[in-house]
Amino acid sequence: MESQEELGCVDREALDRASIRDVIEAWVIWRDSGQWDRLVGLSHDDGEMVATWMQARAADFVAGSRAAWTAGLDVQHLLGGTAIDLAGDRAIAQTKMTISQRATVRGVLVDVVCIGRFYDFFEKRKGKWGIVLRQPTYERDRMDPVEAGAMPELDHALLAEFPEGYRHLAYVQTESGMQVKRNMPGRVGPEVDALYARGSAWLAGRLGHPGHARFGEA
Numbered sequence: 001m002e003s004q005e006e007l008g009c010v011d012r013e014a015l016d017r018a019s020i021r022d023v024i025e026a027w028v029i030w031r032d033s034g035q036w037d038r039l040v041g042l043s044h045d046d047g048e049m050v051a052t053w054m055q056a057r058a059a060d061f062v063a064g065s066r067a068a069w070t071a072g073l074d075v076q077h078l079l080g081g082t083a084i085d086l087a088g089d090r091a092i093a094q095t096k097m098t099i100s101q102r103a104t105v106r107g108v109l110v111d112v113v114c115i116g117r118f119y120d121f122f123e124k125r126k127g128k129w130g131i132v133l134r135q136p137t138y139e140r141d142r143m144d145p146v147e148a149g150a151m152p153e154l155d156h157a158l159l160a161e162f163p164e165g166y167r168h169l170a171y172v173q174t175e176s177g178m179q180v181k182r183n184m185p186g187r188v189g190p191e192v193d194a195l196y197a198r199g200s201a202w203l204a205g206r207l208g209h210p211g212h213a214r215f216g217e218a
Contacts, residue, residue: 024120036063040062043131044132052184055181081095091124097115097116109145109147111144115141120133121198121202121211132211162182163182
């Protein structure tokens with residue numbers, strides 16, 4: 001039979017896992033519905049976000065997302081399963097996700113769908129779990145015309161410049177005037193291996209802040 005102390009540890013771990021999942025799920029709901037004031041509170045004050053189109057402190061990313069929303073950017077997110085590694089007041093959460101962006105490419109309305117993971121560095125501070133760094137991985141994507149048979153003529157030389165995991169997403173974002181980061185982690189490769197190493201160091205307490213990226217680096 002488990003002791004009261006052991007049961008208490010199990011209960012605390014279950015609560016921690018549930019709290020982390022709440023943050024992950026709220027992020028996509030509040031981001032995709034434009035609830036910006038609620039979204040910004042899911043990251044700690046020094047939290048950072050690294051995305052294809054923007055690398056910034058979390059508050060600046062929310063402001064940039066709000067501006068893009070106002071300008072007509074149409075992006076939605078879907079979530080799959082989550083795996084969480086806990087180490088005291090630190091955690092790494094990996095969540096299957098799909099990014100869907102609707103855009104017009106050379107006169108044709110298309111949907112670009114990219115499958116990957118949110119790789120999140122979490123920390124509990126003053127009893128609250130929050131994101132310290134969100135680094136997505138981009139593993140497979142495609143472009144589909146909204147109207148069947150109306151595929152646009154693509155610049156295949158430009159398309160080939162981008163990593164395979166987010167090639168079409170990067171293409172659409174570049175065509176819309178965004179500066180796209182070209183060395184994001186994929187399903188395999190040195191970038192994702194380096195991310196896993198950072199995650200292990202974070203959990204082991206060998207890493208201070210896991211981010212502090214050179215924001216704006218292409």
